Amino acid sequence: MHHLITWIEEKLLQVNLVNTMDQADGFSRLGYTKEEQASQEQFRCIAKELGLQTHQDAAGNQWALWKVDDSASWIATGSHLDTVYNGGGYDGAAGVVASLAAVKLLKEASFQPKKNIAVIAFACEEAARFHVSTIGSKAICGILDKTKHASLEDNNGITLREAFANCGLDWELLHEARLEDHQLEQFVELHIEQASKLEKSGKELGIVRAIAQPTRLRITTVGKTNHTGTTPMEERQDALVAIAPIITFIEEATVDIIAQQQVPLVATVSTIQNSPNAISMIPGEVVLGVDIRSTRLQEKHELVKRITDYARSIEKDRPVTITIETLVDDEPTQLDSSIQAKLTHICEKIGLSSLPLDSGAGHDVMNLAKRWPCGLLFIPCRDGVSHHPSEHADSEDLLKGTRVLAEYLRETTGNNSLSLE
């Protein structure tokens, strides 16, 4: 398999548009930019080398097609080619290259699929540019709002509609990217883990059961600003002093729910706006942003209830008012259990250890999983680091993932017993 490792390493450099993965500033290839387009162009080159047809849909997603039967449905794998600002070259690209490598492995083994195979490079997966994630896969699933999402703006004031136009896409044709139910049969994504459970467990691959989705709160505490020097302690309505204990409480309650329920749950007070935030002024208003994630809706709601009760108890003790708004309350994504079983079985069959786990981060597959049976395969990444220039995955691990994808495609699109070894 040495030639395939070399091929994977070459193609990873090619879609990353570099000569070495060691880039001090990482990779800044945002969605619907010339940089993403350049990477997509390399994707199409590689697809053609493999004898695949290429196709760009109305949302700018790139498709590499191994079509064997017009009337058969499609089995797809893939991931994305865009990055965050100064991100890594594996988040997304690893899954795209492994999917292409899996096709290469099948082709080299003279495999003849009975169903159509597609490798998809989704456009604009990261929220870094338009503050909304997985735009390409949302379009495929028909869950983008043509009116609302058109006016999403990047930091330079360029709208999503304008970004489409700059890429030669017509926002008005967005609906054409939507797939009918019958057009796709299954989808499996390969992605770096972006956490360190695999590394710690010593297992080779992760079989994802569910993808946590965020519930997000905005907690607004209103007291009264006043001069720090002339307002005695007992006459204050300090919004920051009032709300500070909730930061500690949210951590404690989360750890408590995890201990009681044995479920994955994380919660973070990640943003704080203090007003007037001047050294001689008592804080009059504080707004906290809380990000709660779990693969279970019930535990997220339990935590929100505890936070709300705690806020009410603060209001009884302190002369402040606290408003809690739920900005996001997304249902966790459950991945298809038969695909999980199949991927686990494949790992066993080809001699790779695997770990069932959950994903804390979102991926394109979460959109497709709402409509089609889907799977998500994790390969380890060093120290769990991602969205950073030091993000790294071993070529050996990319190869292991490739072998599982190839076997998955083989079992799903054919029924011959051809060995891929």
Add this chain to the structure above:
Amino acid sequence: MHHLITWIEEKLLQVNLVNTMDQADGFSRLGYTKEEQASQEQFRCIAKELGLQTHQDAAGNQWALWKVDDSASWIATGSHLDTVYNGGGYDGAAGVVASLAAVKLLKEASFQPKKNIAVIAFACEEAARFHVSTIGSKAICGILDKTKHASLEDNNGITLREAFANCGLDWELLHEARLEDHQLEQFVELHIEQASKLEKSGKELGIVRAIAQPTRLRITTVGKTNHTGTTPMEERQDALVAIAPIITFIEEATVDIIAQQQVPLVATVSTIQNSPNAISMIPGEVVLGVDIRSTRLQEKHELVKRITDYARSIEKDRPVTITIETLVDDEPTQLDSSIQAKLTHICEKIGLSSLPLDSGAGHDVMNLAKRWPCGLLFIPCRDGVSHHPSEHADSEDLLKGTRVLAEYLRETTGNNSLSLE
């Protein structure tokens, strides 16, 4: 005294450049601006009406002079004419107008002082424009640094040196504003209280014992940022969760020291910078600004010690580092006890109740008190509100303060027993 109340009200409007004190947006008359200059021009008009000489010193302070003897020293009163953005029309102006009214009262009583009397309208008392307070009175005391302070910038990037030039002042001549020790004998300022101790006590005037000065800390907590969705609770180095309890601790420790030592002390976590402050990112660095004020250095230092000890205990429990820097550690200003006694005695003599108290806010007098015997007289302001359009002081209270200032000037500059009633 009815005519004097009317005069005070008229002159208060005149220096505030308005026809009514009821201004929805308050007063925005920042230091070294055309607005402050326009107010100073009205000050000079009033001074001339009273038969006083006028003089602008090299720092733009306005002097109204009742000179009787070239060889005699000066007894001075006064305050400032600048305001914060959207401030009130009494903070500063009340003291300037009351000082002029005291001179009017003495003149109408045909009083003949044996020493020279000056009313000073200090330039740029508020820190609102250049983030440094009491610039005019600092110049008189010779404690401005000609090099360092020249480059102070306002929010439009205009330096203090340029602002001087725009007012027809030459920064290079700043030293000429400095008074020699022998040139001034005593100074008393009248100011609105900017707190509500007088109102609550029912006393008519406040005799200030000491002016609290700030000690300011910058507490920097460094953890490690990471993805909120993929980082388990037990693997986090969340800087905000780590430092949040210190906000509560600072309030508790302050209240505890007040209870133990029976001293005036206030402490506020007034600013917070959270980084990266993004909804999907765990806080990696948090910087708190702490403002501590007291008329006693010892208790401020006791609080800093307790905060430091508490930070060390957090470092033992959490994977973060906490750095505490002391940015400001000013010695409280003690006002002259014989002047306090004199003002208290004057109140008794003319039938006004008085309350000894401390000032939480800084005033021009705090600079002069470093070199000359000084006093500070407070009149009540409604609900303790200042630096706000709703700031208000009653004309009756301004008159009471005026009577005390007049009697103070009479007793200090003469020895006749002329009644001012």
